[in-house]
Amino acid sequence: MTPRFATxxxxxxxxxxxxxxSADALRDWAHDNPKAFWVRVMDALAEAxxxxxxxxxxxxxxDSALRAFxxxxxxxxELAARGLSVVSAFIADADAADWRLGDNLPAIVADAERRAAFLTEAGAEILVTGLPMRTTFGTRPPFFVxxxxxxxxxxxxxxxxEAVSRHGVKLALHTESHSTLWYERDIDLFMALTDPRYVWLCPDSCHIALGGGDPVAVARRHAPRIALAHWKDAVGPIDVHLTVDDTIFARQQPYMTALGTGVVDWHGWADAMSRTPGAGTVLIELDEAADPVAALRAGTEVALRAGKQVSLRAGTETANASWE
Incomplete structure (x- = not known):
């Protein structure tokens, strides 16, 4: 059985x-027309x-989904009527409770529980978040991870x-570039310090590669704790110290590329993913595609080829997911 594709x-x-x-024009239009926004996204997903x-x-x-529906x-x-479903939600909102200081734990937990309740009702069970961002290298005083x-x-x-687990939801930490969960060492340290019953991992193949890491090695080491993964390609490691501010996400973009055109070993990645609890979903992430339908179709083809190679070499008896 082929895993389901998501984005x-x-x-x-x-x-x-x-x-x-412009991006601002899109945000304004989507805010004023949330249902029209979601209907077009759903139609494009179905087409892809x-x-x-x-x-x-x-x-x-x-919040946008709630305003729309x-x-x-x-x-x-609405999703089910088109053969679609929610896989997860990423805590990436500008107004999300900040983990940096750690002195607002009740607010952090309450925010996560609100999202977990939504996910449960929406039929999903994974809440993704990241750790706070690093500061620019050379900043004084220095910030040490x-x-x-x-x-x-x-x-x-x-x-x-623990709080979201009471809603039947898993908390998975995402390996974002320039965050404090970016380098292989960051990931290994954080995973060693957390209880595998309550804290899961959402590795991003692109971001790990951008930090000079080996996404496949990370996935293999932490396979039992991977609830979901982001499949994304990178042109290579970021070899300069970028300024970490509100523009950091835009300035990372040139280092990202379409699946199959970068440095990620997709056969190795598919093999590692097939041995994880999240093997049933392949989440292809394509930041701001001008033609998302074509980009998603191309991305799924790359993932399918890699997955089929895994099935042919390993056999379904050694993998949790078959790509037949």
Whole structure:
């Protein structure tokens, strides 16, 4: 059985897809027309043959879905009518509770529980988040991602993971570029400090590669704890110190590329993913594709070829997912 394909809503954020001239124009239009926004996203997903969606920051977040359809249950029905479903939601909103200081734990937990309740009603069970961003290299005073810092992050993750687990939801941490969960060492340290019953991993093949890491090696080491993964390609490691500010996400874009055109070993990645609890979903992330339908079709072809090679070499008896 072939895994289901999914994508993050950010795939549809290119203004050209909407006939608009800027990201700001898209945000404004989608805010004023949430139902029209979601209907077009759903139609494009169905056209691309991608059946799963990960919610993210505005305009494709939980609040937008609720404004468009009034409830998670109604949103779920609209998706199901097109053969679609929610896979996960990413805590990436500008107004999300900040983990940096760790002195607002009740607010952090309450925010996560609200999202988990939505996911449960929407038929999904994975809440994705990231750790806070690093500071620009050379900043004074320096900010160190050390054992004390990671212990504090682990404490927060435990509290959030336990809270959302009561809703039947898994907390999965995403390996974002320039965050404090970016380098292979960051990932290994954080995973060692957290309880596998409450804290899961969402590795992003592109971002790990951008940090000079080996996405396949990371996936193999932490396979039992991978609830979901982002399939994305990279042109190579980021070899300069980028300024970490509000523009960092845009300035990372030139280092990202379409699946199959970069440095990620897709056969190795598919093999590692086939041995994880998240093997049933392949989430292809394509930031702001001008033609998301074509880009998703091309991405799924790359993933299918890699997965079929795994099935042919390993046989389905050694893998959790078959790509027949």
């Amino acid at each position: 993050d809503v950010v795939t549809f954020y290119h203004p050209e897809f909407w006939g608009l001239d 043959g991608v059946t799963g969606i990960e919610l993210t920051f505005a305009p494709g977040g939980i 009034d409830s998670a249950a109604s949103f779920r029905r 050390d054992a004390a810092y990671m212990t504090r992050m682990a404490d927060i993750a435990h509290a959030v993971g």
